[in-house]
Amino acid sequence: MSGTEVTVHVNRRAADALEVATDALETSESFALHLTGHETPAHVHCRLDGDLERIASVDGSNHYVEPDAVTAVPVTVDTDAVDAPVDGRLEVLTGYGSESVSIAVTVVPGPPGVDVDERLAEPRRPDPDPTPLERILDRVSAVSGLDAGALAVLALGVVAVGIAAVTTATIGGPVATAGIAVVVAGLLVALFLLVR
Structure with a gap:
């Protein structure tokens, strides 16, 4: 999992309240959704929408968030399937759908892969001393x-x-x-x- 992350605060100011730290994310790799619990525990539902759901998946859709704890939810992106920018939304819902936040996610193609010659793995033998x-x-x-x-x-x-x-x-x-x-x-x- 990469260092890219999105944070959503759960029940910070009121019950069934969701606050997102950022409403947009652009990435070329998998990322993590951090559900930060505050006042009371909550059940949170996560889902992908738009073209994002054809190249990405959320690890589990329903999560229990403890107060004063962080629940990390991996969002896995199939980077091999991305050859042009893909737009979609990551939706986080609580209170049986009464509260929700939406984060716009754009997945862009990553840098091209580098082909490594197998001979680089072999140790180089030093040149023999000249006669x-x-x-x-x-x-x-x-x-x-x-x-x-x-x-x-x-x-x-x-x-x-x-x-x-x-x-x-x-x-x-x-x-x-x-x-x-x-x-x-x-x-x-x-x-x-x-x-x-």
Whole structure:
């Protein structure tokens, strides 16, 4: 039940007297009717009227109100059924209907519901600590402006040129020299494509 409420004073100045604290209520949720007893006990009848009775219900229609006590009567509103303002009245009667008060009630649509992704309920796993190689790549990419992928290609290219140079020095000859030239050309083309 929400914090919204309506108060009706019963038998405050005379027997079978009803006094309402406010004659209108606008709400987007269920609310409570507080029947505040005063001088003598009373039987009070509550009912809904107008379009309000199709979306709301009163918890019990007849209530016994003790002197100097508050009887809370929940008024449940089906908020899912409200897509436009709904007007009606909450009527409170006593003295076998000889005294009555009417409270104008307007139920307005509430704020739209929020869909919550189920993944929000799962605890987030912390990111693992970066490896030393990842830290080095991050620092070099920050300084050079190249991303980690380009740096990895550059490192592999340097290793390939080193292997080609060692092979050329070991074997010798024009074929080995042509092989190192192809590896260097491939590295330059790869770097050109990554940087542009």
